Amino acid sequence: MDIEKVNSMDFGEFVDVFGSVIERHPLIAAAVRSQRPFSDLEDLEQHFFAFTDALPQSGQEGVLRCRPDLAGRELQRGELSAESQREQSAAGFTSLGAAERLWLAELNAQYRARSGFPCALAARLSDRAAVPRERARRLQRPRAQELNTALGEAKKVGRRRLADPSSGATPPSRSGRAGQRPGTHVVTRKGRGRARCAWNSVHTRAQRSWGRRKSASSKAPSARSRAGGRARDADVGAGGEDPGKSPRGLLLSSRDSSWACAGLGDVFWFPRSGAQDAGDRPRRAGTATADSDLSVRASLGGGVARSAPRDVGGGGAEAVVWIPG
Numbered sequence: 108m109d110i111e112k113v114n115s116m117d118f119g120e121f122v123d124v125f126g127s128v129i130e131r132h133p134l135i136a137a138a139v140r141s142q143r144p145f146s147d148l149e150d151l152e153q154h155f156f157a158f159t160d161a162l163p164q165s166g167q168e169g170v171l172r173c174r175p176d177l178a179g180r181e182l183q184r185g186e187l188s189a190e191s192q193r194e195q196s197a198a199g200f201t202s203l204g205a206a207e208r209l210w211l212a213e214l215n216a217q218y219r220a221r222s223g224f225p226c227a228l229a230a231r232l233s234d235r236a237a238v239p240r241e242r243a244r245r246l247q248r249p250r251a252q253e254l255n256t257a258l259g260e261a262k263k264v265g266r267r268r269l270a271d272p273s274s275g276a277t278p279p280s281r282s283g284r285a286g287q288r289p290g291t292h293v294v295t296r297k298g299r300g301r302a303r304c305a306w307n308s309v310h311t312r313a314q315r316s317w318g319r320r321k322s323a324s325s326k327a328p329s330a331r332s333r334a335g336g337r338a339r340d341a342d343v344g345a346g347g348e349d350p351g352k353s354p355r356g357l358l359l360s361s362r363d364s365s366w367a368c369a370g371l372g373d374v375f376w377f378p379r380s381g382a383q384d385a386g387d388r389p390r391r392a393g394t395a396t397a398d399s400d401l402s403v404r405a406s407l408g409g410g411v412a413r414s415a416p417r418d419v420g421g422g423g424a425e426a427v428v429w430i431p432g
């Protein structure tokens with residue numbers, strides 16, 4: 108892709124095209140866009156990877172927790188992102204026999220229990236027969252070493268997605284919004300001075316049923332945030348499969364001044380380029396805790412952001428709050 112074209116993409120187009128370079132983290136793409144212009148695609152890639160490298164360990168684990176298992180439940184249910192679907196199909200995971208599927212499910216569960224996140228592996232660079240062997244090998248290794256390996260695999264996947272963004276991204280429609288892809292999310296902006304981050308309105312079956320349970324308990328899946336004393340609205344659509352689980356991964360974003368990323372417990376701010384303190388390392392800005400109703404409360408510089416995160420399985424969840432400027 109022509110770098111001039113990339114540099115001239117507006118916010119919506121950039122997030123549509125590059126929102127899945129880091130799986131289920133379109134706001135990382137949004138943060139990266141704020142650092143344009145890029146000299147070439149390698150430079151763009153380095154910005155994505157520098158962002159994930161700069162995350163504290165809790166943030167990196169949060170990013171990994173949002174990845175789907177290989178040959179996991181989301182593949183069976185047709186809930187993968189378009190990119191993951193293509194990668195997992197190409198690696199042969201859509202044509203597994205029952206015994207092979209069960210074996211992989213068992214290895215997936217063991218790996219998650221040990222590492223706290225799904226086993227990241229670039230499916231296109233591997234093959235169906237090699238995956239269980241690789242998974243079993245990695246299960247034996249120390250957790251700290253595994254975090255680095257998993258991030259390395261996530262980068263390999265991201266590199267391929269960047270090299271071929273058409274492999275999954277839905278071209279933006281004339282209104283600049285992403286096409287509707289089940290099980291994925293998009294960032295949308297509505298009206299002047301008001302921004303919303305919403306999950307794709309095409310809900311998966313599980314998301315719809317979660318929504319029904321949620322409305323039955325009169326807890327709307329929306330978020331209202333206050334920061335710096337000024338009221339700010341942010342809506343977060345939510346879906347999930349098991350609202351009883353604790354959310355553990357969280358990504359927050361603020362538009363004006365800086366970017367925040369969190370795992371539960373830590374909220375970090377990432378200065379935007381051009382901001383007064385650009386170039387700073389991420390700094391700790393507050394604490395995120397899980398409420399019993401599956402919402403997350405994050406204290407951000409004196410303000411509070413609340414959101415209902417999306418359960419991504421295995422006890423992991425991701426929530427995105429888009430705080431308008």
Ligand SMILES: NC(=O)N[C@H]1NC(=O)NC1=O
Pocket residue numbers: 174175176177190191192194195225226227228229230231260264
């Ligand atoms: N767990 C994991 O790495 N999943 C991913 N890998 C890949 O190549 N596509 C995916 O969905």
